[in-house]
Amino acid sequence: MTLQFGSVLLLAALAGNPGAGSTQGVTTGDATVSKPSVYDNYKEAYEAAKAANRPVLVILNPGADSQAQPVDVDALQRSAHRRELLVNYVIAVIDTSTPDGQKVHKLFESPALPRVSVIDKQQKWQIYRTSRSLSAEDWNMVLQTYRSGFAPAVATQPRVYKSNCPNCNLNNQNLGLR
Numbered sequence: 001m002t003l004q005f006g007s008v009l010l011l012a013a014l015a016g017n018p019g020a021g022s023t024q025g026v027t028t029g030d031a032t033v034s035k036p037s038v039y040d041n042y043k044e045a046y047e048a049a050k051a052a053n054r055p056v057l058v059i060l061n062p063g064a065d066s067q068a069q070p071v072d073v074d075a076l077q078r079s080a081h082r083r084e085l086l087v088n089y090v091i092a093v094i095d096t097s098t099p100d101g102q103k104v105h106k107l108f109e110s111p112a113l114p115r116v117s118v119i120d121k122q123q124k125w126q127i128y129r130t131s132r133s134l135s136a137e138d139w140n141m142v143l144q145t146y147r148s149g150f151a152p153a154v155a156t157q158p159r160v161y162k163s164n165c166p167n168c169n170l171n172n173q174n175l176g177l178r
Contacts, residue, residue: 036086038073038093042104045092050123055149057089060105060115063097069133071114076139085143089118118142121149 039045042058049056061070073093077083096105096113108115112131120127128146145152 035077035083036089036091038091040093040095041100042092042094045090046119046123049090049119049121052090053121053149054088054090055121055127055146056119056123057086057091057143058108058115058117058119059091059093060096060101060108060110060113060117061093062113063095063101065097066113068113071116071134079136079140082136082139082143085140085147088147088149089143116142118146120151125151127151 037045037048037052039048045056045058059071059073062068071093073091077086094104095101105113105115108117108126108129110131115129115131116134117126118128119125127150128142134142
């Protein structure tokens with residue numbers, strides 16, 4: 001399910017704390033591995049994603065006083081494969097215990113925390129959202145599926161045409177196509 005609300009979120013997001021950074025390189029051995037852009041301010045993440053034409057991975061984390069376990073972005077980036085997928089996104093990690101974080105949480109209409117959403121690269125549609133705990137494999141699947149910034153194509157039902165053939169009609173009924 002997709003929701004159009006990018007403009008509403010941008011207008012409602014207030015300038016708060018500065019973003020946590022931009023894409024950086026980390027040298028590990030012989031190779032330099034890019035680190036994704038991570039922001040703690042939704043407005044800055046929104047603007048960076050729009051400028052870079054990339055989707056936004058929004059993580060709404062509970063505050064420190066909550067019993068809910070927040071998503072640990074550093075742990076998420078430990079896997080080289082996941083780091084490669086994450087560079088396709090601008091990441092917004094929002095602390096919902098702050099006043100600005102509470103406003104973003106309300107705008108996302110998030111029932112439970114933590115909440116993970118992917119906003120399309122045009123910043124208009126929420127193309128993925130969940131409040132369930134994601135395993136490493138789940139994260140890989142989500143990041144792989146939505147990295148283009150477009151919702152995946154939805155399979156459509158085959159079209160069933162009415163026929164004058166009694167056997168065809170009977171087969172269609174038995175297959176649940178009518």
